[in-house]
Amino acid sequence: MANHSGQQNIGDIRTRLVDGPKLTEFAASLPFPLDPFQIRACSALEDGHGVLVCAPTGAGKTVVGEFAVHLALTSGAKCFYTTPIKALSNQKYAELVARYGKGYVGLLTGDQSINSDAPIVIMTTEVLRNMLYAESPALRGLSHVVMDEVHYLADRFRGAVWEEVILHLSxxxxxxxxxxxxxxxxEFGAWMETVRGNTTVVVDETRPVPLWQHILVGRRLFDLFDVEANNGAPGGVVVDKNLVRYVKERVQAERMGAWEAPRGRGPRSGRSGGRPGRPESRPIPRPDVIKLLDEEGLLPAITFIFSRAGCDGAVDQCLRSGLRLTSEEQAREITEVVERHTAEIPRSDLEVLGYWEWRDALERGIAAHHAGMLPVFRHTVEELFVRGLVRAVFATETLALGINMPARTVVLERLVKFNGEAHANLSAGEYTQLTGRAGRRGIDVEGHAVVLWQSGVEPTEVAGLASTRTFPLRSSFRPSYNMAVNLVDRMGVDASRMLLERSFAQYQADASVVGLVRGIEKNAVARRELLGKLGGEDSPYVEYTALRARLKERERELERQGRTDRRNDAVTSLVSLRRGDVISIPSGRRSGLAVVLETDANSVDPRPLVLTEDKWAGRVSSADFPTPVSALGHMRLPRHVDHRTAQTRRDLASALRGTGISAPGRGRRRQSSAGDDRELGVLRRAVRSHPCHTWPDREHLARLAEKYSRLERDTEAMKQKVAATTNSLARTFDRILALLTERGYLAAGADGEVAVTERGAKLGRLYSESDLLVAECLAEGIWRGLGPAELAAVVSTVVYESRQEGESAEQGPTGNIRHALTRTVAAWHELRADEIRLKLPPTREPDTGFAVAVYKWARKESLEDVLFAAGQHGRALSGGDFVRWCRQVIDLLDQIRSASPDDEVTATATKAISAIRRGVVAVDAA
Structure with missing residues (x-):
């Protein structure tokens, strides 16, 4: 915490302003003064309110959570402290143990249970959700719950858990x-008020440590914003003019193919550089960036690289450059920490995991940090960085979402990252979250964010990211199968439906309905005005307008039908083509003669391979043929045609031109059936014979009528959106209930009420993303008869998700596994068909990509063999990924152990857990 000169007196004043004896007592125990936002939140808490505290990283939000702990302890009650990830739970446990002692603090993270009856228990949010559904006796005496990182409720995979807890807590x-x-x-606070009563919202946007924004252009470090225009403060909106001029000169020089660094130095500049006579559009090498930051006094630094391989590559570059950021004494201290953390890992496993290279980098003060690392390695890096022994970390963005690991400087290599589907620009929220790590409270006077300039990076765009504070919280809540049976079991169908309608997701959806309703009302006023100009509801022109609208719609309908018929004719003709047929492509860049090299019998979208007389080879589709295609002649082709070679294409094109066949003129398009349509004829006659058809102001009225019709269409569309949005979660819930009833998880009782069956009770204990598929496999005995390693392999398929498409293996290592996998996939197909029929979100298809690895590991094979067995394209699976997937398999096996109706499967799951929890996996779980 900050403790600059003169601040202690301010803190004394603040402390005297604190209302409430418990807050005064708590504030007196702290080694730092409370900030105004902390006082507001703690005072509201002591007054019996719930609180929502929104503040930047490092601002001290957790102090409010610690005051909740203090309130619970002093009143003889309990406090649960929840976090989104186990690493944060472990960190918070260590902090509270240091403050209150082991006897007062417990930890529950799924795989760990320490002192669970303590008055203070730290846990992951999922653990508390499960306790609520099970109505655990541990909930008795609970007075406060702290939900750290509550913005995780936007997470599309796990976010629903936060809302479940908020809605279910007493x-x-x-x-x-x-x-x-x-x-x-x-908005979030208003929702909390509606579902939990008095809730005080405390928002603080002031960073405790000021953040300076920079762009590093070559070897020159510029302030992003004009310091003078902003009265010497960081931030602002005016971009530094020296930076803009320098970048502009550099871009112009690169276009000319030569670059010579201008003389002079920009604000906060390093050495001028760049090779004379050569443009440099890429940033300087990573080791040089770290050296420059070191010279400027800006270490320790976290450099965000949106790639695991990029992080590891950056460390390798620094090692090859000979970069060293530590003294001999610091290196010895680092070695002691490393050996303490890795003492339980077998030496043979350490060799496989690249231990010596990792340790060498650490001893020089350099490290990577990403999810692909072994958790023990990652935790070692975190400890060394917090202690100031590691000074340069190359990390993926996951570091910004979890552990408390601030730095003096944050470096962004690029402003684009892969989001799982495509490369996309960073949002302002993502930029703020990443750069929020810069500036350590109580250590740094100011923090620094540095963007590395390269071609395409505009200073004004960076300024837009740095000055925007928009990070809206969007609910990801949706009912699941597990949630449905637990809700019905606890409160019945009607009360469950009402609870879903109280969710933040429905609250936000209903808020969008407000805008739609306003639009509907606005349209109604405009329609009334137009109706008056048209002569009122009884005006004959209203009837005439309706006739014209029906005529226009019928013409459109027939045109759509004509396009469909033409496409169907083209599809049929393409399917009938034979190899060697000479055809004519009627239009486009490939128009002219072509010969069919490969046919395609796909009746939906046939794409035969052809070669044109212009030597182009490729596939054509029905979109290339407005009319059906037919063979104009035939060519004899060699048995094997390699159309990828230029010589083959030239020879075939020459032979095609030598056939003497000529392309016909463009054929007549098939006429639509409009001329033959009886309804269309009736409508046309009705329009022509209507009295209004001859009115002199018909066209003026027609324009008014078109506006009226457009308003009607818009209004109807908005009404449909309102109908689809209102009670949308409840409708999804009803569809889930229908499927669960069909499959025997729910049943109507003697009193007509829906009740959870024994089968449903088992489903209620499964919290997997594929919960219903797992329940089906257990209920149908699909996983019976497997050994421990075999069960682990099959279970992994409903847990594991390949990082890239096409990575999943197709075969299991044993006949038992292959048979069980075949039946599991068949069960998934049946479930998916039901989900499609009932318009429910899809259950993910089983993925066999981890089955061989976990099977080998459970059979005590070496880590080296296992990692290569799990790898793809010649690359071994990373140690961190391996441990994480093993942990998830263990979690699901543990659930299966309590949910299986078969004692044999229960016993096998227990043995499988023991078989997997060894070596590096066991060290991580300790």
């Missing part, structure tokens, strides 16, 4: 929600 429990700065905090 009303007399005070909820402390801690969030990163979000732009719709008031």
């Amino acid at each position: 009303e007399d429990v005070r909820l402390v929600s801690l969030s990163a700065t979000v732009s719709n905090a008031e």
Whole structure:
């Protein structure tokens, strides 16, 4: 915490302003003064309110959570402290143990249970959700719950858990929600008020450590914003003019093919550089960036690289360059920490995991940090970085979402990252979240964010990212199969439906309905005005307008039908082509003669391979043929035609031109059936014979009528959106109930009420993303008869998700596994068919990509063999990925152990857990 000169007196004043004896007592125990936002939140909490605190990273939000702990302890009650990830739970456990002692603090993270009856228990949010559904006796005496990082409810995979907890917690429990700065905090707080009663929203956007924004152009470090225009403060909106001029000169020089660095130095500049006579559009090498930051006094630094391989490559570059950021004494201290963390890992496994290279980098003060690393390695890096022994970390963006690991400087190599589907620009929220790591409270006077300039990076765009504070919180909540049976079991169908309608997801959806309803009302006023100009509802022109609208719609309908018929004719003709047929492509760049090299019998979208007389080879489709295609002649082709070679294409094109066949003129398009349509004829006659058809102001009225019709269409579309949005979660819930009833998880009782069956109760204990598929496999005995390693392999298929498409293996290592996988996939197909029929979100298809690896590991094979067995394209699976997937398999096996109706499967799951939890996996779980 900051403790600059003169600040202690301010802190004394603040402390005296604190209302409430418990807050005064708590504030007196702290080694730093409370900030105004902390006082507001803690005072509201002592007054019996729930609180939502939104503040930047490092602002001290957790102090409010710690005050909730203090309130619970001093009143003889309990406090649960929840976090989104186990690493944060472990970190918070260590902090509270240091403060209150082991006897007062417990930890529950799924795989760990330490002192679970303590008055303070730290846990992951999923653990608390499960306790609520099970109505655990541990909930008795609970007065406060702290939900750290509550903005995780936007996470599309796990976000629903946060809303479930908020909705299910007893009303007399005070909820402390801690969030990163979000732009719709008031909306979220208003929802919390509706579902939990008095909730005070405290928003603080002031960073405790000022953040300076920079762009590094070559070897020159510029301030992003004009310091003078902003009265010497960081931030602002005016971009530094020296930076703009320098970048402009550099871009112009690169276009000319030569570059010579201009003389002079920009603000905060390093050495001028760049090779004379050569443009440099790429940033300087990574080791040089670190050296420059070191010279400027800007280490320790976290460099965000949106690629695991990029992070590891950056460390390798620094090692090859000879870069060293530590003294001999620091290197010895680092070695002691490394050996302490890795003492339990077998030496043979360390060799496989690249231990010596990793350790060498650490001893020089350099490290990578990403999810592909072994967790023990990652935790070692975190400890060394917090202690100031590691000074340069290359990390993926996951570091910004989890562990408390701030730096003096954050470096962004690029402003584009792969989002799982495509490369996309960073959003302002993502930029703020990443750069929020810069500036350590109580250590740094100021933090620094550095963007590396390269071609295409505009200073004004960076300024837009740095000055925008928009990070809206969007609910990802949706009912699942597991949630449905647990809700019905606890409160019945009607109360469950009402609870879903109280979710933040429905609250936000209903808020969007407000705008739609306003639009509907606005359209109604405009329609009334137009109706008056048209002569009122009884005007004959209203009837005439309706006739014209029906005529226009019928013409469109027939044209659509004509296009469909023409495409169907073209598809049929393409399917009938034979190899060697000479055809004519009627239009486009490939128009002219072509010969069919390969046919395609696909009756939906045939794409035969052809070669044109212009030597182009490729596939054509029905879109290339407005009329059906027919063979104009035939050519004899060699048995094997390699159309990829230029010589083959030349020879065939020459032979095609030598056939003497000529392309016909463009054929007549098939006429639509409009001329033969009886309804169309009736409508046309009705329009022509209507009295209004001869009115002199017909066209003026027609324009008014078109506006009226457009308003009607817009209004109807908005009404449909309102109908689709209102109670949308409840409708999804009803569809889920229908499927669960069909499959025997729910049944109507004697009183007509829906009840959870024994089969449904088992489903209620499964919290997997593929919960219903797992329940089906257990209920139908699909996984019976497997050994421990075989069960682990099959279970992995509903947990594992390949990082890239096409990575999944097709065969299991044993006949038992292959048979079980075949039946599992068949069960998935049946379930997916039902989901499509009922318009439910899809259950993910089983993925066999991890089956061989976990099978080998459970059979005690070496880590080296296992990692290569799990790898793809000649690359081994990373140690971190391997441990993470093993942990997820263990989690699901543990659920299966309590949910299986078969004692044999239960016993096998228990043995499988023991078989997997060894070596590096066991070290991580410890």
